[in-house]
Amino acid sequence: AEDPKRRVLKDVFGFDDFRPGQDAVTEALLAGRHVLAVMPTGAGKSLCYQVPALVLGGLTIVVSPLVALMQDQVAALRLAGVAADTINSSLDRDANVAAWRRVAAGQTRLLYLAPERLMTARMLEALARLDIRLIAVDEAHCISQWGPAFRREYEELSRLRGIFPDVPIIALTATADEATRTDIAAQLFAGRVATLVLGFDRPNIKLGIEAKQDSKRQLLGFVQRHAGRSGIVYCLSRKKTEEMAAFLEKNGVRALAYHAGMSKEAREANQNSFMTLSGVVMVATIAFGMGIDKPDVAYVFHTDLPGSLEAYYQEIGRAGRDGRAAEAHMLFGLGDIRMRRLFIDDEDAPAEHKRRAHGRLDTLIGYCETAQCRRQILLGYFGESAVPCRNCDNCLDQTPHADGEAEARIIFAA
Ligand code: ADP
Numbered sequence: 001a002e003d004p005k006r007r008v009l010k011d012v013f014g015f016d017d018f019r020p021g022q023d024a025v026t027e028a029l030l031a032g033r034h035v036l037a038v039m040p041t042g043a044g045k046s047l048c049y050q051v052p053a054l055v056l057g058g059l060t061i062v063v064s065p066l067v068a069l070m071q072d073q074v075a076a077l078r079l080a081g082v083a084a085d086t087i088n089s090s091l092d093r094d095a096n097v098a099a100w101r102r103v104a105a106g107q108t109r110l111l112y113l114a115p116e117r118l119m120t121a122r123m124l125e126a127l128a129r130l131d132i133r134l135i136a137v138d139e140a141h142c143i144s145q146w147g148p149a150f151r152r153e154y155e156e157l158s159r160l161r162g163i164f165p166d167v168p169i170i171a172l173t174a175t176a177d178e179a180t181r182t183d184i185a186a187q188l189f190a191g192r193v194a195t196l197v198l199g200f201d202r203p204n205i206k207l208g209i210e211a212k213q214d215s216k217r218q219l220l221g222f223v224q225r226h227a228g229r230s231g232i233v234y235c236l237s238r239k240k241t242e243e244m245a246a247f248l249e250k251n252g253v254r255a256l257a258y259h260a261g262m263s264k265e266a267r268e269a270n271q272n273s274f275m276t277l278s279g280v281v282m283v284a285t286i287a288f289g290m291g292i293d294k295p296d297v298a299y300v301f302h303t304d305l306p307g308s309l310e311a312y313y314q315e316i317g318r319a320g321r322d323g324r325a326a327e328a329h330m331l332f333g334l335g336d337i338r339m340r341r342l343f344i345d346d347e348d349a350p351a352e353h354k355r356r357a358h359g360r361l362d363t364l365i366g367y368c369e370t371a372q373c374r375r376q377i378l379l380g381y382f383g384e385s386a387v388p389c390r391n392c393d394n395c396l397d398q399t400p401h402a403d404g405e406a407e408a409r410i411i412f413a414a
């Protein structure tokens, strides 16, 4: 017989394959286990509870912190023909009453609620009479007091496992940090996580690092090898983004600059061109990228060292969202390390903060200098183990670059 979760994936959502992690999460939930799913933004966390919700039947409660997010999700599910509802403060009384009637009548499969609404005595009492099969806590890092996104309303959610002892709970977050993870598990699952699913690998992105020599020439060569494809080039300074964009333009490449020092209009115009046209190279500072979801970005090129391995991971993650072969390429030189160290030392911050920042920089340098599989190191940093990937420069080229080696030695000596 056909696998019911695959059938839902195909028939309801129209997808042929699960993304990494989605099937493991679904299986664990269907087996009645709690799950902590840690996956980067854009990985497809929603399907991790939407597919099981539809396979399980009955009612799934989804906790989400923002009304706007809930409305979007409910609208998207309804478009796919799924009976989804939300009861929230932005709807008028009649709409909320109508939604509750559908829920109470057993018509609703997924009910989206803000934590403060779910955790009222009235709501919990009413829900206890219904056939609840799954609870999903989205943006679960909001429960962690240590994190910057802490929400007091999320704390209350630690009562859920006592109130619904037989219902599997899935917590979803994009925050990889170990302390946050432990905290989520402690509060939602009393410290026990039956299944931890991590999904940080982006196997279609080839990882590469090259010793920095003549960045302009090196960039041009790389861009020309990817002619006609869209790409993002990250530079450390505003001035450099403009210089690099002009240099590419002069050499026949369609390139635009983007940084926070430009006027809002100019920035928006450039962003629009990048999003709507294909084959444009965006040369930007890190001001560019938040919320950018262009599927066909073929590469992310770093002309300078990023601030940390987390930042690097975030930045390269903008490549290859369409699943096609993509590339993350970085130029790495001694001057960059010096510059980054100066940045940290010049910051007006407590000594402890600076010590940590230097530590994070050391981790990134370790990644740059390694002769091992880069993906192993990158994923290892996020707590994931991996076998050598065969899609990074070190895996592809077992004979070390003479140049790279020389450069690395100088850096160690510094
Ligand atoms: P997250 O919550 O992890 O940031 P979303 O759940 O919003 O991610 O999903 C991001 C995008 O990925 C959505 O457009 C979704 O339709 C798409 N997506 C999710 N799973 C799959 C899949 N198995 N195949 C193709 N696209 C998928």
Ligand code: MG
Pocket: 045, 046, 138
């Ligand atoms: Mg999400």
Ligand code: ZN
Pocket: 372, 373, 374, 375, 376, 388, 389, 390, 391, 392, 393, 394, 395, 396
């Ligand atoms: Zn590798």
